Amino acid sequence: MTDPTPAARSELAAKTRTIAHEVAARHAADVDLQARFPTETFEAAKQAKLLSAAVPRELGGAGADLRELTTMCSELAQGCGASGMVLAMHHIQVACIARHGLASPFFRRYLEEVCERQLLIGSVTSEVGVWGDTRSSICALVRHGDRCRLEKDATTASYAEHADDLLVTCRRGPEAAASDQILVLLRKPALALTKTTTWDTLGMRGTCSPGFKVASDLPEEQVVPGSFADASAQTMVSYSHILWSGVWVGIAADAVARASAYVRAEARKKPGTVPPHASRLAEVSVMLQTMRNNTAAMAAEFDAITARPDGMEQLLTIGWALKMNNLKVSASEMAPAIVHQALQIVGINGYKNDSKYSVGRQYRDALSAALMISNDRVLSKNASMLLVYKDE
Template identity: 65%
Template structure:
């Protein structure tokens, strides 16, 4: 029975991976330049992902989803991001929100029904964890959710809201109630019909332009049952942080990998011009391939470790531990700093053809997109937290 289930799960994954690769080639890559140039949402790619039932990949099989693990989800994000970094980031962020619901619904009737709805209708989920006045601290909220007559009322001023204007629902952090401290947070599902978004800033950025992440003022109200039954502190530590750092690392690797693929194609072309000789750029290619492989091995190993921990009886204890938190911080910092280094080396290999935006070897978008990594939950902030933890952590 277990062997049959494993074969079915692998078949589902291979089917989805093939679909994502096809979408990456025939849809995402075709529109990537326009998405980047005009800082517009990659609507064609997301529509194709919905049609192929890719958005429900993290939903457990008991609710009709594919129940894919972290390593498999990372592979999907990496495959898409090589063609369009913004599309890959949107998919990763959506998966993060779905995972939060799937792993923390606590047998809540509404959220169990909503997981089934995700499979049936493929809604795109976004999140709002930033807030004006918290200075980038996602584990702190000023706004509070109000419960009244079976409904919630939640208003929030967000500094960023990635693709929120294009999402079907948003998971929003807030204080548990008006008397709760800033760190006692709840997570609320706000459907598109539950409120209004008023854009407050622009999104004219260096990279990841298609994620469309300006600031918003949110005014919302809906059924009280849409408040997650588990506190955000546990959700963040056990799901949001690991899914974010691992899936982001996977997609940054996907972008870097595509840059190296372009460099490889260029080097092979140079070799064909002079049969029997090895281009000097081939040595640089060999060097960058080492770094690329190490980056891949790192995120895949940690993704596999997460899948193993998540399936065990003491998952909560391990995922809330200092050792795991340090591992997440190290992965995020390492991958976000390595990806642009790899793209830079690919650019040095390709030369001027990688620098020109109208070249088939163009690497400008890859470079700019990967530079965003160190700023997403800024590495200095993460390193500071790691420094504090290392003072008390004893590695067994």
């Protein structure tokens, strides 16, 4: 993707920040309470043309790199964690198409349509029976001449009812191995969704991602070229772990901002004195800075790698996979720890849902981080890789 100019970076971040403050934050409590999709936020995002940020500039998008996309997700998550996560998931789907589908005339036209119509793309990588292993599928694409049929029973389908289209994983064909997967774009007009579970969750309630049985008839051209194995290793894993970390940074930053406002309010009551919890605020600011810098550094390193001629090959290495997994585990553990510290600073006013210093929603949203691809699963993979990896 073309690296955007500093002015373009600033404009994207500014637009997202405005929507976060003026729209997402205003509706966040109701989105959480009702477990409803943040419709107002994404109407504003479409008007601001934020949904085409990851589309290459030659196709009408902003050509944003991973650093800018991460900033966007962090900014939006400070207003509403669920909104930030939906934006992150959308950017991941667009990036998979933009980085692996440009050899296809269909997908080039599709990305132009994403820009024109500001389409929101959802994700369906989970499946009943594979026990959370996204690199394994039971369902398969069945071909009948130049047409295909796909049926998938998904444990979760990211904001599927609210997305314009879905990017789905499946086996290449009925005879293919479980790990021989492809990515398939399902267009909403030809898509049948049957809800199989509810979405009454502890946190991230506005992401609205219950289980669905997904079925669609489609032309062969809607299959993303290549294998999901490559798309996963070279794009989906990195974009997921870095953008998700950006979301968790935003949630943690919101909690720290509330704690900071509380400490300043306490300081104004007794001019010339340092409030008792000010030292805790200093400690948690160190944690937040560490988390933010680690996420930003990984985004910058990814962009630097992809700018090299052999960048796509470097993203297939064990060393890079370990870095991404380490970021995911670290950020997902630090986010709830930071919000917990913010709660300790504010005390009962942070615990009460009707307080302006409340961090209840942020706490519940942050707890989802360790469950989005279980940290136990990630660490188990790391353990296997470290047995053969030589750190150079």
